Amino acid sequence: MTTDTHTSGRERGYRRGPRVPEGARGERLLAGWLATGRPAELPDHLARYGGIPAFPARGGEHPLIDAVARAGLTGRGGAGFPTATKLRAVARGKRPERVVVANGMESEPAAAKDKALLRLAPHLVLDGIVLAAQAVGASEAHLCVARDRSGLDRDLREMIAERRYNGFDPIDIQVRTPPHHYVSSEASALANWLGGGDAKPTTTPPRTAERGVTGLPTLVDNVETLAHLALIARYGPDWFRSRGTAENPGTTLVTLAGALPAPGVYEVAFGTPLREILSLGGAPRDAQAVLVGGYFGTWLPANHAAALDYSGPGLAAAGASPGAGVLAALPSTSCGLAETARVLEFLAAHSARQCGPCRFGLPATARDFAQLAFERCDRAAWERLERHVELLSGRGACKHPDGAAQLAGSALRAFAPDVRRHLRTGPCPAALNAPPLLPTPAAEIGDGDWR
């Protein structure tokens, strides 16, 4: 096996050995930023990585898809799905025209990794889009980012124009700014919006790989996934697997948030103990629990979380997953039930209200959870809450209600002593007085706000 991959590595001429630029702790995507302390402009990027590697057409499957499969790259947007499987599905699409969508929406309020990547190493993402488009045979590519005042969309358009002017990109990447609601960054919602519809999830199947933007086979990949793909194209699957675990290879970006002295975006190898990752953000100040994944994630008691390895299988042992890469430490001065209640209210407000669970079940769950957190919660409300959380999963067109149920259910388990105290004596002082830790941007979404 090893001999095999080495041979094919030489055949394809992957750049190897000491020429691979990595950071002091093996960072890959952030290597340029760590070396220079400034965002990589095109000349920096070319000096560090060279141009986009050429993959000569040989008929049959594009060799990059095989490289991605052997690298074991998984999606970094939240679902962790094998990237090569998606590439294959789109490349085998029945229509000759295909579309690539790079998802940089990052609608997860506690996450900052995609924005950081698009700021610090944008050309890795742009390379990844061009390479993915070649691999699946797409002639149309969109890069979706949030509508905000940061000017990120304008800066990206300028970079793309510069690359086009220098003759790098065979396709014209369109920077698009869909609505920034939580559910609008789901793959089918993006495809629907790009095709002229509302930025709301659609019924699957068909999946976007089969029928996406204007009915064409569409690859929707997170921007970090595409940046890793750009490095695999250069350095090969063996290099990619030299960090991380066998089941979950490579590095990944995480956003450290909450009760840490140095929160922010860090790059770690999969399999790194959570204790070590949290200590990158400075020693956690008396953390009682950690939110793993994001707002579709899992609350775990701090000592339980710290003992886990950060990888798909490592977190699955505790019923959690890397999700969108958020790790938020909850200080002992905060109330986990109050934090969860605010997030559930946010998720209920950000749903598309298309299916039963998001029209009724999720708002009811959020209301009852708020009663548990902030008011006197009677027996009836508590029993209703338990029943509704149970009923949210697997009953929507997308996974929005499932994600909310995961968060709510894990909170009831991780904060079980607090639940008993709240039920017995009403809200704790922290619930009423501690400042909110997790960001929950206020949203009043009207019918016309989905275009």
Next chain:
Amino acid sequence: MSRAHRLVIDRIACAGHGLCAELFPEHLALDEWGYPIEVPGPIPASLTRHVRRAVAACPALALRLEAARTREPSSDAVPRDPSRSTDPVRTRR
């Protein structure tokens, strides 16, 4: 005709009329807002007539009957026929 089936519910089209549970209580219950809750698993051939009645009666045309799969596809196998595919790819952000 003697095959097992599975019921596919278009959750967006479903408007909570609740007729399906009325006509096919063997596999469907309603939540307190009238939206269906499914019993997991395939529908045996003995119930095909009942489930067909429920599919036909849905005022929102939100129900569809498909041949039940005999086994789940491996994560590497991409179903070719879209009408039979499950939905393993559900990406967020």
